[in-house]
Amino acid sequence: MKSIGEVAARLGLPAHVLRFWEAEGLLTPARVGARRRYTDADLHRVAAILVAKEAGFELADIRTMLAARSAADRAAMAARQRERLRERIARAQAALELLEGDCPHDDMMTCPKYRRLLADRLNRQLDRS
Incomplete structure (x- = not known):
């Protein structure tokens, strides 16, 4: 498990971005006391957010996409983003x-x-x- 500082440094992000994404419901790192601890799954989720942002997705769409339970839901969202x-x-x-x-x-x-x-x-x- 990695600290927020380690994750931020590895991915070239300010730590406040990770905190913001957590507040927006995009990330849910584990807590050890008051400290955030990121697993490999969390790192992959951060990478997925970055890829989606590079593709032009807004955070609300990224949240929906990551929460989508079916390929059809993700495909519909991707189709809308392709048009944009x-x-x-x-x-x-x-x-x-x-x-x-x-x-x-x-x-x-x-x-x-x-x-x-x-x-x-x-x-x-x-x-x-």
């Missing part, structure tokens, strides 16, 4: 396309590329309404 990720990728791709190449227009509001980006943004906002 596709949307983020599309926005990043649109931004990259805007930045590639120089626009010859002095007034960027007259640039056809920029106007398409603006129209896409307005359409996405309308679709959400």
Whole structure:
């Protein structure tokens, strides 16, 4: 069993992050007196949280995913996250396309590329309404 400091150092996290995740119900390390003690299973859970965060999951979704009792529940959550990720990728791709190449227009509001980006943004906002 490892202390919070050992776990934090091993995974490159501040200890307060582990305490926060515990307060949020993501971790439940054992207690020896007032001290937290982390098992190998806890370390794997921390790694799972880090992987999920890198994939863009919010803490509430991570909590639900880790508590899911069936593959179907996890698959449904993963499908929702894939869609969110596709949307983020599309926005990043649109931004990259805007930045590639120089626009010859002095007034960027007259640039056809920029106007398409603006129209896409307005359409996405309308679709959400």
